[in-house]
Structure formats: C-alpha cells, structure tokens
Amino acid sequence: MQGKKIVVGVTGGIAAYKSAELVRNLVKLGAQVQVVMTEGALAFIQPMTFQALSGRPVRSSLLDAEAEAGMGHIELAKWADLVLIAPATANFIARYSHGLADDLLTTLCLATSAQVVLVPAMNQAMWKHAATQRNIGLIAELGTALVWGPDEGAQACGDTGPGRMLEPEVITDKTVKLCSGQLTPKQSAEPVGTKLIGKHVVLTAGPTREALDPVRFISNHSSGKMGYALAEAAAAAGAKVTLISGPVHLACPAGVSRVGVSSAQQMYDAVMSAVQKQCDIFIATAAVADYRPESVADQKIKKNNDEMIVRLTRNPDIVAAVAALPEKPFTVGFAAETNDVLNYAKGKLARKNLDMIVANDVSDLSIGFNSDSNRVSVLWKDGQHDFGKRPKTQLAQDLIDFIADIDGRHLGAIGQSVLK
Known part of the structure; x- marks a missing residue:
C-alpha cells in the first residue's frame, strides 16, 4: 500500500x-x-x-x-x-x-x-x-x-x-x-444479486444425530457442504436466509442466520417454527435420519453381551410436513440415493407433494457426501434438467438461479419455457 x-x-x-x-x-x-x-x-x-x-x-x-x-x-x-x-x-x-x-x-x-x-x-x-x-x-x-x-x-x-x-x-x-x-x-467484488430480494429462504443442511446413550449416536456422512453453499448463494441473490443445520465443521456464510440443531426432532421443530412465521422457499438438503432409537440410555451402555438389539422408531418427515402445509412455500427436496436414482427421486416428488426435487448418486465417491463437487438432476412434475459435475459452490449458484427464475406456483406450466 x-x-x-x-x-x-x-x-x-x-x-x-x-x-x-x-x-x-x-x-x-x-x-x-x-x-x-x-x-x-x-x-x-x-x-x-x-x-x-x-x-x-x-x-x-x-x-x-x-x-x-x-x-x-x-x-x-x-x-x-x-x-x-x-x-x-x-x-x-x-x-x-x-x-x-x-x-x-x-x-x-x-x-x-x-x-x-x-x-x-x-x-x-x-x-x-x-x-x-x-x-x-x-x-x-x-x-x-x-x-x-x-x-x-x-x-x-x-x-x-x-x-x-x-x-x-x-x-x-x-x-x-x-x-x-x-x-x-x-x-x-461481492456477488450482486437481486433475484430473491424480499424472499425468505429456509434451508436445512448437514446430518442429524440420534442418541443411543450420552456418548453414542446414529448418524451419516453428510458434510453439509451443499446446503451451506446453497445458503450462501441464496443470500448473494438477495434473500433473507435461515439455515437450520445439523452438526458440521463449516463456518456460517455471511448474511445467513444459522440455527444449530442435533436430532431430527430438533430440526423438525426449528423448521416448522421458521416456515410458519414466513417462508417463500424451503430447501431440504439435510440428510435427516429416518429412524431414531426408541429409548435412550441414561448412562453409557456397557459391553456386557455379544450382541445388542436396538429398537428404532420413525422420525418425522420434515420436507413432507412442510409440503403438506395449507399455504406451503415453494418446496425443494433432495434425494441422495445409491441406486435407481431417478426413479426413487420421482417417487419422492409425487409421494411428498414437492414442487421440485434434486437427485444425486451418493454411491459415486467423487460427488455427494464429503466431496467438494456434485452432479445432480432436477425433477419436477412435467420436466427434468441435468446439471453436470461441477464444484458445489458453482452448482449452488446454478440451482438458486434456476429456482429463482421459475415461478414456483406455476412450475409445471412454465418450466420447459424457462429451460429453453
């Protein structure tokens, strides 16, 4: 200087x-x-x-x-x-x-x-x-x-x-x-975005942890990178962003309000509170545990037997609950699958009443969990668009632009014209 x-x-x-x-x-x-x-x-x-x-x-x-x-x-x-x-x-x-x-x-x-x-x-x-x-x-x-x-x-x-x-x-x-x-x-230069000005975007990211006892839990390999990148991209596009995050080792993006949670039930409670106050777009990227232990031991479980049987019970389905609200936001789900990815994603899209679903193959170690890159397909009622392999930060910007360019209330009618 x-x-x-x-x-x-x-x-x-x-x-x-x-x-x-x-x-x-x-x-x-x-x-x-x-x-x-x-x-x-x-x-x-x-x-x-x-x-x-x-x-x-x-x-x-x-x-x-x-x-x-x-x-x-x-x-x-x-x-x-x-x-x-x-x-x-x-x-x-x-x-x-x-x-x-x-x-x-x-x-x-x-x-x-x-x-x-x-x-x-x-x-x-x-x-x-x-x-x-x-x-x-x-x-x-x-x-x-x-x-x-x-x-x-x-x-x-x-x-x-x-x-x-x-x-x-x-x-x-x-x-x-x-x-x-x-x-x-x-x-x-700071990203200058206007596409989501005046919109409130609520996202989930990372894994959930379902406790077995005070020191052990059931979880998964989600790093939260995709969700955090999407939160950053949404903020850069001008949105007010609430990020409800499971335990990850990532810094909260600038301009994003983060709510830290651990279990699926905590994430459900935080999401429903945020969405019901005011939410225009909900993006569910978190890898939420489908099941949790039916009971949690008060003290560390000892190795007294050759085997241990744990009874599991279903966790609430967060994205389906949001999509079922009388005045739901534009709801985007993620389908992390290891086989028959597109068919499973299409089933989730219809069954959970989603506006859009983003499908990716987590069996490919070069993308998905813990990777800095991803390759996804976006599906909605009347269409599909594939995003080739790219850094998650770039993919996040592309997905946010894609969502912002489409009027979620009329996605089926105009989706194809937006893509052309």
Missing part, C-alpha cells in the same frame, strides 16, 4: 463515523488518502477529523478556487489510484448509477479512470427496495464500480437486516488485496 493514492468518498449516512477508522487504517499502511465529503456527510462528521487522520485538507466543493485551474474534480480524478466510497448511501448509489455529476464526488467518479468501489450503507428496507436493487444491478451490468457488502445485522434505526456498512477492518483488508494484486477486481 506504500504510496498508493486513494480517494475516500464519504456520503451522508450514520456509518460515516466508521470511515474515520478506515482512513486511519489506510494511512497507517502507507497509503496517501484524500477524503472527499458530500454535503450530507458534513452533517454527520466534521472535516477536521478526516484532516487530522489523513494529513490533507478535506475536499467537498465542486468549484474549488484552490484546485488547479479551479477544476478539483479533474485534478483528483487523475491523481487517484482508487476511489473508495464508504459509506455509499442509497441516494449516492442512485445518482452514481445514472451518471449524475452534481457534486465533487459524483463528478470525479465520472472523470476518473481509476477503479471505483462502493461500500453500501443504509436501512435494510432501503437496501431491499426495488429501485436500489435496480441501481445496484445497473452498476454491475455496466461494470462501472465494484460493490463490497453490505453486511447484515442490527442497524442504528433499530431494524435488523442487510444494509450495514462492512467493518473498517474488512474494507481495509479487501483494499490491500485489490491494490496489491492478490485479488482481481472481479474476485474482490
């Missing part, structure tokens, strides 16, 4: 206070930082703060008599190696996406050949609004700027949801990687 010239644009949001820490971090790493503030930003934080941290007077006027030939926007546009707007409010994003040049910051963004990065910060409802998502989509389509964030969590207004500005440490790290060439602009 030594000697890198960075314009930090600060717009009028409460997150402007975080920008002071960002400037401090960049200067500490050796960057030359010029802060440009909008009129709105001046209401949230004093220019003197940024001047003290950057060692440079703050610029805010488009017509600056002290700039070279009075053309401050051109001077700064040529000077910058990177233009980093943090926070980028909904208002600034709207003006920038439509090419307005009505203040110093928007004008220099149009005039510069340097990479522009937007770090959104706004109320969660403003972020989800169709107009904001259209503007973000337009920026992505034109390729005029990278978009980093937003994060999800508690907001100053009391709401909770997507719209928080990334923390200064995260922005700093991404800036260092971008400027040092560790990441290309495409790699450093």
